Amino acid sequence: MHFKGIELKEFSIPFVGLANKKYTFNYHIDKKFFDNFEFSPVKDGDLAVKLTFDKQDAVFILDFDLKGNVELTCDLCSDSFSYEISKSSRAIIKLSGNEMEDTDEILYLENNSSELNVTQLIYEFISLAIPLKRVHPSDKDGKNSCDPEAIKLLNKISVNSDSNKNIDPRWESLSKLLN
Numbered sequence: 510m511h512f513k514g515i516e517l518k519e520f521s522i523p524f525v526g527l528a529n530k531k532y533t534f535n536y537h538i539d540k541k542f543f544d545n546f547e548f549s550p551v552k553d554g555d556l557a558v559k560l561t562f563d564k565q566d567a568v569f570i571l572d573f574d575l576k577g578n579v580e581l582t583c584d585l586c587s588d589s590f591s592y593e594i595s596k597s598s599r600a601i602i603k604l605s606g607n608e609m610e611d612t613d614e615i616l617y618l619e620n621n622s623s624e625l626n627v628t629q630l631i632y633e634f635i636s637l638a639i640p641l642k643r644v645h646p647s648d649k650d651g652k653n654s655c656d657p658e659a660i661k662l663l664n665k666i667s668v669n670s671d672s673n674k675n676i677d678p679r680w681e682s683l684s685k686l687l688n
C-alpha cells in the first residue's frame with residue numbers, strides 16, 4: 510500500500526490546524542480520475558467515496574467507503590462490463606521524524622508535512638476491490654454472458670493459428686528422424 514504517487518489537488522487534506530476529531534470528506538470518482546493512471550485496469554467508473562478522517566496528534570485513521578460501479582474489460586471477449594464495488598478499507602497514517610518504511614498496516618508521513626493527499630490511496634483501494642480474473646458475470650441460468658460474436662471470432666483466430674503453425678525447419682528434419 511502506498512499513498513505517495515499521483516496527487517490530484519481535490520484529494521488533498523490540509524490537516525494542519527484541524528482539531529483532533531473526525532471529519533468526513535465525499536469524493537466522486539469517474540473517468541477523469543482513472544485517466545491519470547496510465548496502467549489502470551479500470552478506465553471508467555462511477556463511484557462515491559466517503560472518507561472518515563479521524564485526526565489525532567500524530568496518527569490519522571482513514572476509513573474509506575467505496576460504492577458504485579466500474580467498467581472492466583473482459584479477459585475472454587475483451588468487451589467491457591460493469592462491476593459493482595461496495596467496500597470499506599482502512600489506512601493508518603503516522604507522522605514521523607525519521608525515514609520509515611511503509612508497511613501493509615501503517616503508512617508514514619514526514620512530521621513537517623501540512624497536508625495529506627489521498628489520490629493514490631483511493632486508486633489502490635479501488636484496484637484491490639476488483640477481481641484478478643475479469644470475465645463477464647454468468648447470467649441467471651449460469652451461462653457465460655460474453656459477447657457471442659467476439660467469442661466466435663476468437664475461436665476462429667486460435668484455430669487458424671494452430672493449423673498454420675510454422676515449424677522450425679530444423680525441428681522438422683529432427684521429427685522426421687524420430688519418426
Ligand SMILES: [Zn+2]
Nearest residue numbers: 583586645655
Ligand atoms: Zn466476456
